[in-house]
Amino acid sequence: MSDTPRPELDELARELDRAHVFHSWSAQAGPDPLVIAGGTGSRVWDHAGRRYLDFSSQLVNVNIGHQHPAVVAAIREQAELLTMVSPATANLARGEAAKRIAARAPAGFERVFFTNGGADANENAIRLARLHTGRDKVLSTYRSYHGNTGAAIVSTGDWRRFPNEFARGHVHFFGPYLYRSEFWAETPEQESERALRHVERVVQSEGATTIAAILLETIPGTAGVLIPPPGYLVGVRAIADRYGIMLILDEVMAGFGRTGRWFAFDGYDVVPDLITFAKGVNSGYVPAGGVVISEPIARDFDETVFPGGLTYSGHPLAMASIVGALDAMESEGIVENAARVGRELLADGLAHLAERHPLVGEVRGEGVFWALELVADRETREPVSAAVMARLKAELLRRGLLPFLADNRIHVVPPCVVTDDEVAEALAIYDEVLGLDLPSAG
Incomplete structure (x- = not known):
C-alpha cells in the first residue's frame, strides 16, 4: 500500500466502473461497488488507505491469501x-x-x-x-x-x-x-x-x-x-x-x-x-x-x-x-493451518456467537469454510429479512471486515493463511455487529 492516500483514485475507479463495467448478477443501475486497490495476506485496502480484513476470500477463492x-x-x-x-x-x-x-x-x-x-x-x-x-x-x-x-x-x-x-x-x-x-x-x-x-x-x-x-x-x-x-x-x-x-x-x-x-x-x-x-x-x-x-x-x-x-x-x-x-x-503448511484454525478457533468461536446472539440459528462448517445461518425466530427458523442482511453488511464493512453474505447467511470464509490474531479480530467484529439493535428481523 502506498504511504500516500489517494482518495481521488477511488472516485475515478467508481466513475469508470459506472460508465463502462457491466456487472454480473446485477441490475446495472444499482451497484456502487467497494473499491479495492491492493492487498496482502488476509487484508485488502482502497486508494484512500481504508483497510479491510478479508473474510470473504473475494469469491471464496483466495485460499493462499492476497499477493503471496x-x-x-x-x-x-x-x-x-x-x-x-x-x-x-x-x-x-x-x-x-x-x-x-x-x-x-x-x-x-x-x-x-x-x-x-x-x-x-x-x-x-x-x-x-x-x-x-x-x-x-x-x-x-x-x-x-x-x-x-x-x-x-x-x-x-x-x-x-x-x-x-x-x-x-x-x-x-x-x-x-x-x-x-x-x-x-x-x-x-x-x-x-x-x-x-x-x-x-x-x-x-x-x-x-x-x-x-x-x-x-x-x-x-x-x-x-x-x-x-x-x-x-x-x-x-x-x-x-x-x-x-x-x-x-x-x-x-x-x-x-x-x-x-x-x-x-x-x-x-x-x-x-x-x-x-x-x-x-x-x-x-x-x-x-x-x-x-x-x-x-x-x-x-x-x-x-x-x-x-x-x-x-x-x-x-x-x-x-x-x-x-x-x-x-x-x-508452508497452509492446508494444515486451515484445518487447525477451523478445529481450534472457528468451531468454538462461532459456537460462542450462537450462544450469545439469538439471531444465529445454526453454525456449520469445517476448516475455513463456515456459515452462520441467521433467523428472526429460533423456534420457527424464519430467515432474517434482506433489510437485516443489508444492515449487517454495512456495519461489518464500517468496522473494517469484508464479509461474504448469501441469502440469510454470513459465510465465514477467510484465506487459509489467516492468523490466530486475525480470527480473534473478526470474531470480535461479528460479535459486536450481531449484538446491534437491528431493523425488524422478519
Missing part, C-alpha cells in the same frame, strides 16, 4: 519466458501443474483437462460423463451452484438457473440439509437415509438408463456450506454404481485447502469418477480450472477424439500460478 510472493514470482518468471502457447503443444508449466494436481487426487486419476474456471470445468465433466455412458441426463441438487455456462447453469439449483434454462437433460433433487429438512428428519442419520432414498427414487423415476451423471458439490458452498451427514456421499456413490451412473464431485469452492484438506471428499470416504476444480488451485491469481479424469473415462479417448477444447486451456501464466501456489501451500 511465491505465486507472484512464478507468474512473473513465466511471463518473462513465455506468455502464451497453444494447448495442442507440450509445455513444461502445464505438465508440472497437472502432475501436482494428479498427485493430490485418488489413485487412478492421472489426467487433467484444463479450463478457464469452474463453470467450464463442470461443463466438460458433464460432456465426459455423457460421452462415456452414452446417456444424456444429469442429476444435481436444488441447493447448488455450478457456474454460469450452458449446462453448468442449468445444473445449478438456485434462482440463477431460471432465466438460463437452455441446456437439455437436467433433473434436480433435494440434497440433505437437516436444519431445513425436506424429509422431516430429526437426526443426521435420518436425514442421510431419507435423502438417499429420495435420490434413488428420482433415479428410478427418471429412468436409470437415461442418466449419465450425478453432479454434486462435495460441500455445497454458496447454498450454505451444507456439510454432508454421515454416509450420504458414500450412499450416493453406491447408487451411482448400482445404476452405472458417473459421480462428478464439484470441488471448485471446497477444494485445495478450504476444508482443511486438499480435496473436501478426502474426509468422506468417497471417490468420484470426475473431479472439477478451480478457485483455490491457484487462488484465482490467473483464471484457471479443470477436470481430473479417472482412468476408465480417460481411456475412452486413447483412440477417439475428445470433442472439446479451449484456446486458453493450460495457459502458461495460469499453470505457473498453480505450480507456485501448490508448492507454497505444501511447504
Whole structure:
C-alpha cells in the first residue's frame, strides 16, 4: 500500500466502473461497488488507505491469501519466458501443474483437462460423463451452484438457473440439509437415509438408463456450506454404481485447502469418477480450472477424439500460478493451518456467537469454510429479512471486515493463511455487529 492516500483514485475507479463495467448478477443501475486497490495476506485496502480484513476470500477463492510472493514470482518468471502457447503443444508449466494436481487426487486419476474456471470445468465433466455412458441426463441438487455456462447453469439449483434454462437433460433433487429438512428428519442419520432414498427414487423415476451423471458439490458452498451427514456421499456413490451412473464431485469452492484438506471428499470416504476444480488451485491469481479424469473415462479417448477444447486451456501464466501456489501451500503448511484454525478457533468461536446472539440459528462448517445461518425466530427458523442482511453488511464493512453474505447467511470464509490474531479480530467484529439493535428481523 502506498504511504500516500489517494482518495481521488477511488472516485475515478467508481466513475469508470459506472460508465463502462457491466456487472454480473446485477441490475446495472444499482451497484456502487467497494473499491479495492491492493492487498496482502488476509487484508485488502482502497486508494484512500481504508483497510479491510478479508473474510470473504473475494469469491471464496483466495485460499493462499492476497499477493503471496511465491505465486507472484512464478507468474512473473513465466511471463518473462513465455506468455502464451497453444494447448495442442507440450509445455513444461502445464505438465508440472497437472502432475501436482494428479498427485493430490485418488489413485487412478492421472489426467487433467484444463479450463478457464469452474463453470467450464463442470461443463466438460458433464460432456465426459455423457460421452462415456452414452446417456444424456444429469442429476444435481436444488441447493447448488455450478457456474454460469450452458449446462453448468442449468445444473445449478438456485434462482440463477431460471432465466438460463437452455441446456437439455437436467433433473434436480433435494440434497440433505437437516436444519431445513425436506424429509422431516430429526437426526443426521435420518436425514442421510431419507435423502438417499429420495435420490434413488428420482433415479428410478427418471429412468436409470437415461442418466449419465450425478453432479454434486462435495460441500455445497454458496447454498450454505451444507456439510454432508454421515454416509450420504458414500450412499450416493453406491447408487451411482448400482445404476452405472458417473459421480462428478464439484470441488471448485471446497477444494485445495478450504476444508482443511486438499480435496473436501478426502474426509468422506468417497471417490468420484470426475473431479472439477478451480478457485483455490491457484487462488484465482490467473483464471484457471479443470477436470481430473479417472482412468476408465480417460481411456475412452486413447483412440477417439475428445470433442472439446479451449484456446486458453493450460495457459502458461495460469499453470505457473498453480505450480507456485501448490508448492507454497505444501511447504508452508497452509492446508494444515486451515484445518487447525477451523478445529481450534472457528468451531468454538462461532459456537460462542450462537450462544450469545439469538439471531444465529445454526453454525456449520469445517476448516475455513463456515456459515452462520441467521433467523428472526429460533423456534420457527424464519430467515432474517434482506433489510437485516443489508444492515449487517454495512456495519461489518464500517468496522473494517469484508464479509461474504448469501441469502440469510454470513459465510465465514477467510484465506487459509489467516492468523490466530486475525480470527480473534473478526470474531470480535461479528460479535459486536450481531449484538446491534437491528431493523425488524422478519
